[in-house]
Amino acid sequence: MKPSLYQPINGEIVEIIDESPTIKSFVVVPEKQVTFSTGQFVELTLPGEGEAPFTPSSSPAQADKMEITIMKAGRVTALLHECNKGQKVGIRGPFGNGYPVDDFVGKEVYIVGGGVGLAPIRSLFLTLVDRIKDFKSVVCRYGARTPKDFIYKKTLFGRWQKIDGVNIKLTVDEANGEWKDNVGVVTTILEPGDVDIKNAVAVVCGPPIMMKFVTLKLLEFGFAAKDIYLSMEKNMSCGVGKCGHCMIGKYYVCKDGPVFTYEQIKDYPNIWD
Amino acid sequence: MKTVFIVKLKPLLDAVAGDMDLYTPKKAEQHYVYKRYDPSADTDVEFNNIRACTPIKEFLFPLRELAAIFPEPVEPEQIKPFAVFGVKNCDLRSIEVLDKVFLEAEFEDPYYVARRDKMFIISADCFDPGESCFCNVLDGRPWPESGFDLNVCQAGDGFIIEIGSNKGNDFVQNHNELFSEVPQGALAERDRIRELTQKQLEQNNAELKFDMPIRDVMNATYDSYVYDEEAKTCVECQACTRVCPTCHCFYLYDTKQEDYFSKMKMWDSCMRMAYAQVAGGANPRKILGDRLRHRLMHKFVYFLDRYGLQMCIGCGRCVDAEAGDVDIREVLKKLNKELRDSKEAKVTK
Numbered sequence: 299m300k301p302s303l304y305q306p307i308n309g310e311i312v313e314i315i316d317e318s319p320t321i322k323s324f325v326v327v328p329e330k331q332v333t334f335s336t337g338q339f340v341e342l343t344l345p346g347e348g349e350a351p352f353t354p355s356s357s358p359a360q361a362d363k364m365e366i367t368i369m370k371a372g373r374v375t376a377l378l379h380e381c382n383k384g385q386k387v388g389i390r391g392p393f394g395n396g397y398p399v400d401d402f403v404g405k406e407v408y409i410v411g412g413g414v415g416l417a418p419i420r421s422l423f424l425t426l427v428d429r430i431k432d433f434k435s436v437v438c439r440y441g442a443r444t445p446k447d448f449i450y451k452k453t454l455f456g457r458w459q460k461i462d463g464v465n466i467k468l469t470v471d472e473a474n475g476e477w478k479d480n481v482g483v484v485t486t487i488l489e490p491g492d493v494d495i496k497n498a499v500a501v502v503c504g505p506p507i508m509m510k511f512v513t514l515k516l517l518e519f520g521f522a523a524k525d526i527y528l529s530m531e532k533n534m535s536c537g538v539g540k541c542g543h544c545m546i547g548k549y550y551v552c553k554d555g556p557v558f559t560y561e562q563i564k565d566y567p568n569i570w571d
Numbered sequence: 572m573k574t575v576f577i578v579k580l581k582p583l584l585d586a587v588a589g590d591m592d593l594y595t596p597k598k599a600e601q602h603y604v605y606k607r608y609d610p611s612a613d614t615d616v617e618f619n620n621i622r623a624c625t626p627i628k629e630f631l632f633p634l635r636e637l638a639a640i641f642p643e644p645v646e647p648e649q650i651k652p653f654a655v656f657g658v659k660n661c662d663l664r665s666i667e668v669l670d671k672v673f674l675e676a677e678f679e680d681p682y683y684v685a686r687r688d689k690m691f692i693i694s695a696d697c698f699d700p701g702e703s704c705f706c707n708v709l710d711g712r713p714w715p716e717s718g719f720d721l722n723v724c725q726a727g728d729g730f731i732i733e734i735g736s737n738k739g740n741d742f743v744q745n746h747n748e749l750f751s752e753v754p755q756g757a758l759a760e761r762d763r764i765r766e767l768t769q770k771q772l773e774q775n776n777a778e779l780k781f782d783m784p785i786r787d788v789m790n791a792t793y794d795s796y797v798y799d800e801e802a803k804t805c806v807e808c809q810a811c812t813r814v815c816p817t818c819h820c821f822y823l824y825d826t827k828q829e830d831y832f833s834k835m836k837m838w839d840s841c842m843r844m845a846y847a848q849v850a851g852g853a854n855p856r857k858i859l860g861d862r863l864r865h866r867l868m869h870k871f872v873y874f875l876d877r878y879g880l881q882m883c884i885g886c887g888r889c890v891d892a893e894a895g896d897v898d899i900r901e902v903l904k905k906l907n908k909e910l911r912d913s914k915e916a917k918v919t920k
Contacts, residue, residue: 300681302647304638304823304834343834345641346827350850372850388641388832506853533849535823538678541839542820543847545865546855548873553678568855 303538306343306388307332312363314383317449318442321414322379323355323367328389334358336425337396337418337529337557341537342366343388344381348374351393351534353556355417355450357424367417367449393537393552397422397501397527406434406493410512412441412484412504416449418529419503423458430463437493438466441484441508445470445477485511490519503529510570513560523561530556530563575743575750576757578729580616584608584656586746591652591691594630596623602891605629605655618725619657620699622886626816627662628669630655631686638682638823638836645831647682654691656723661706661886663694663718665816671878672819691738696724698764700772703887705900707772708779711885714765726764727757779900781907785871785881792906793868799860801905804896807859809840811889811897812866817882820846841866867902 313325332340336358343349350372356365370379399422407426411419419438426436438458442448448455448468459466469480469487480487484504500521502512509528516526532544532551539553547566549555563569577583587593588610596603597617602624630653637647666687673683697704697713706713715722720739723730731753734740743750781788812818822839825832839846842862848854856862874882883899890898 300679300684301644302639302682302834303678303680304836305644306639306641306834308642343825343832345832346825348825349823349834375850386642505851531849531851531853532855533847536821539675540672540678540680540819540821541823542841542869543822543839545841545847545869545873547868548876568857568861571853571855571857 304390304536306341306349306390309387309389311381311383311385311387314381317367317451318447320447321367321369321449323365323449324378324381325363325365326387326389327363331361332364332389332392333361334364334392335396336399336421338392338394339534339537339552339556340364340366340389340391340393341534342378343390344374344377345386345388347377349388349390350374351537351552353418353421353529355420357421357428359425359428367414367420369414391537393534394556395554397425397557399425402426402499403432404434404497406498407436408493408498408500408516409436409438410440410484410488410500410502410504410516411438412508412512413443413447414449415504415508415529416440416454417503419501420450422501427458427461427464430461433463434497435493436464438464439469439484439487439492440466441469441471441487441504443471445474483511484508485515488512488515488519495520499525499527501527501529506531506570517560523564524559526560528558528560528563530558530569532556573734573740574753574758575732575734576727576729576753577732577750580618580723580730581614582749583723583730583732584613584616585610586749587654587656587691587693587742590742591654593654593656595655596625596657599624603657608656618695618723619659621697621701621704622659622661622888623657624814624888624891626814626888627655627658627665628816628819630690631666631669631683632673632819632821635835635837636682638834640831640833643831647685650685650689652689652691654693656693656695658692658694658715658719659697659886660694660712660715661704661884662816663692663715664706664711664884665886666718668817668874668878668880668882668884669819671874671880691742692719692721694719694722694735696722696761696765696768698725698768700768700775701887701891702775703890704772704885705776705779705887706885707769708776709785709881709883709885712765713768713772724761724764726761727754729757731757731761776900779904781903782911785903786875788903788907788910789868789871791910793864795906795909797902797905797909798864798867799858801897801902802859802863805842805859805863806895807842807844808894809842810892810894811899812840812842813838814888814892816886816888817870817884841869863897863902867899
């Protein structure tokens with residue numbers, strides 16, 4: 299008999315990084331290499347407790363280990379947050395379709411992220427930066443609730459801002475004394491002139507409500523629905539388009555997504571819920 | 572198709588049970604349920620007029636099964652050959668649906684493959700269809716045409732056995748002494764019974780007619796109030812999805828044993844409130860009417876678009892099982908009426 303479709307690859311958490319009060323990044327080393335393309339997701343199992351879907355936040359080019367950034371949101375993620383280095387885990391996947399990076403060649407890539415939505419975007423960002431000359435530019439607009447809620451602070455505030463061809467602007471919903479940048483939700487730092495819309499694609503990832511309003515804003519700017527890429531957060535479980543939990547209309551988010559263009563899903567109700 | 576004849580069913584079933592575990596439908600109150608056949612105890616063989624209440628998926632995709640053991644993977648226990656008797660054409664069509672899902676090239680489910688491979692199917696013609704049966708509306712017939720190893724139908728003073736596969740042929744060869752040639756006139760009688768049964772279904776469902784293919788009716792009435800209206804009587808018992816032979820949602824969960832961890836697979840239901848909910852609380856189908864719509868759209872539109880066949884086979888089990896008052900036939904009828912009314916309204920304008 300073939301191995302089970304649902305057999306996890308054994309792995310170990312080798313490092314844990316505190317990103318924000320509710321978000322940690324876990325560096326996981328799988329026993330067998332897990333080759334993924336940016337934007338695909340994996341199911342991370344905490345043995346005996348449960349599993350949950352996450353898009354790795356590391357670059358696919360880094361093959362021996364993957365980083366998974368996790369917000370404490372439910373039972374499994376809360377338990378993961380209590381884990382220490384050395385914790386054994388299971389990994390299933392990768393599943394689905396990631397970002398079609400090759401289709402972005404020669405274009406401006408307009409990335410809009412919020413909160414923990416930066417995780418899949420970081421993987422994409424690192425992938426783009428690796429071959430930055432292939433793209434006209436990479437323009438990023440990130441928002442967080444407060445300055446301390448930004449994740450990947452060190453690189454986000456530092457090295458990433460200095461890369462040629464990259465333009466990053468940040469905003470917070472609520473500022474504290476030291477914050478000098480924009481205050482307001484992420485849509486307040488989106489300008490029609492940020493990119494040449496005729497030759498750009500937009501990538502959006504963040505909390506559902508943020509994705510909704512960013513998408514509406516991008517449409518208002520004149521982006522075509524087919525040029526807006528959304529990484530959808532749904533209840534992916536089996537990962538192979540069978541169990542049904544993640545369905546949006548006819549799509550299995552796990553198999554047909556998790557990255558969709560807005561064009562694909564716009565006619566279904568409650569996609570942001 | 573090659574046919575043979577047998578006068579009584581018991582010798583046939585005894586021979587099957589001699590080769591492997593056999594499950595047959597037994598009457599439990601007004602319905603049939605599958606039970607393990609015991610040649611010494613089961614002196615009377617029941618020939619079920621319609622499908623059992625037990626959905627055939629139970630034999631291929633059990634209510635709860637082991638999906639994986641880790642950290643050390645374990646070779647799953649070998650599935651032994653088994654046989655199921657009295658399988659109706661709607662059941663066979665439901666297997667076709669499940670095959671699409673679990674035998675899908677890249678994502679084959681090895682447990683399903685193993686069971687499917689070991690299953691010996693003895694199907695049977697329907698006679699005297701039930702009140703809830705509506706397979707004829709969904710292009711089904713009350714007798715099997717393919718997908719079985721042997722098919723049984725009553726005719727003359729016994730039963731005609733059609734041989735539908737090599738496995739079926741081997742069985743007949745190996746038990747040659749049980750069978751005789753089909754008597755003259757028996758096939759004509761079989762055809763007459765089949766025609767009568769078909770007519771009876773057509774009469775029962777005379778009012779269930781659509782102006783367009785169901786897929787188009789449903790797409791055109793996607794925003795219908797009918798779903799919320801119908802869902803009002805749903806008590807979320809999820810019985811419809813349990814007994815549905817094509818519903819295949821499942822839930823993967825983890826357990827801890829003394830020296831290993833396991834992933835288990837258990838039937839789930841898209842009618843359940845938290846079914847699509849994510850950890851953060853977001854839920855695209857919080858409203859019961861939305862869940863009902865999703866279930867029916869999946870049956871008649873999404874599955875058809877993806878796999879080229881409808882996911883409802885008209886067996887009517889959900890109608891029988893319903894604790895509330897949701898009747899899939901009524902929902903379809905109302906959607907069709909809404910579509911017709913809206914067209915007429917446009918014309919009068």
